[in-house]
Every structure is written in structure tokens, then in C-alpha cells.
Amino acid sequence: MEVKLAFSADSDDIFMFWALLNARIDTGMYDFVVERGDTQVLNERAARGDIDVIAVSIARYAAIANEYMLLPHGASVGRGYGPALVAKGPRSLESLRGARIGVPGLTTTAYWALRIVFPEFDPVVLPIVPFSRAFEAVANDEVDAALLIHEGRLTFEDAGLHMVADLGVLWTDATGMPLPLGGNAIARQLGSKHIEAISKLCRASIVYALTHRGEVMAALLSEEARADLSLSRERLDRYLAMYANEDTRATAPDVKVAIADLFTRARAAGLIENEVTLTFAP
16 A cells, blocks of 8 residues: 655654665555655645655644644654744844844744744745855845754854844743644555554654664765765764654653644634644654
């Protein structure tokens, strides 16, 4: 049976699915066919409903909850850290009230979280890939600051930019909860039998990567090099420690509470109209 799988070129996504796609996991009757795109592209792609398993922003799940369940593993969570709000020079967060802030997309959790904790700004959508585009927009004064997700939050200092605030810190200070950034969704139309079986395979791939971290990291560095991003082993190790960890192995109870709380706050902020029914697959 063909299973359509879509995820990004970011290191944590590749880390999760590497074993599944490199014959380290026996997939049995399932043949995984891969489609890739950046976070905003995947968020938009999910609306078509023809992908079986897709990596999306938690914020985006609100719009596809009727068609998809969240897998109980594969989450990217910020615990006292998260997307970085950066500017051309040192400045305070307060100085950005009413300013133009570059964001990675209006359906990303990063945008939602910033809008909730710091609502007074003018969003300017900037491409996520290449990362240099956001850096250039700040440097050229197209925007006053930019909100960086994925590996870009580790490399902005190389471009001479300065951290204004860590969104994960702002979020935890405001809510007392971790910041649930991304997750994997599985199509309800697959039916309970296939949902459970595919979920087990995805979980096994994550467990393999966490158990054989050195092997998978070496493969990412040698096979998944990106022209727009130069990650050293040290930075890759740091990035995976942040977003491919025990929260990825299994979605913790406090993260499930945080997801529900995010949707409640988003509704109060006018980002969504309806309540979201949060459903996790087996």
C-alpha cells in the first residue's frame, strides 16, 4: 500500500524519517512515497487533504483537524526556547511595537505565538528558504525585525544580527507552558487499522534515530547538505537536542495541554473562529 508522506528539509524532520526511508525499518506492506517542502508550503499543502502523513505547524492543525489526527510522536517543542526574534542591532522588544516584523508564514505557530504575546506589530511574510532571505530583509531595512524558525535561529549571528527576544521564553513567561511548534498529522480517511500501523512505523523510525543518533547525524551531514545552510556537527547536535528529543519520541501530557491552550488563546486573539477538537492517533 502506498503511503504519501510529506515533510520539510529541516534537520529535525529528516532525522525523524531517515530510518523509515533508508531501510532501517521494515515497513511491511507499506511503501512510503515522499514529498518535501518548507513549513509554509506544507501548511498550505495540508489543505488539499491528499497526503497521508504530513508535518505541519501545530497552528495549522486547527484548520485540518476534521481531516487529520495528530500522531502522538514527532513533535517539535520549545521548552524555554523557541523561534528567535532578531534585528539589525541591539534593541528592546518594546521598541518593536507597531513595527514591521518578518514572519515565516501566517499559519505557522511562530507567528501565532508572537501575535498572542506581542500583538502590536505589522507582519511581513518572508520565505523560510533560503534562510538568507530573512537575514537580508533585516539588513536592508525591509523589515525592522524577523522571526526565525528552524536552523536559522542558530545561524543569525553569522549574518551580524542580534537577538531581541526568544519566543520560547516569552511564551513560557506568559503561559507557564512549553511552546508546541510542529507535529505530524495522519489522515483520518486511512481508517483505524492503517492509522495504527503507520503510526507504529513512524514511531519506530524516531526511536531508531534517537538510539542511533551518531549514525543518523553523520548521514544528515553527508547526504542532506543544503546550499542555503552550512551546519557544523556541533550546530546540528545542538539543533537536534532542541527539536528532536524525548518530546519527539512521545508527546508528553504537558505538551498536549499546551496545544489545547494554544488553540484557546488563538481563538481569543481572533486567529481562529471555532473551537478545535484535538485528537491523537494511537
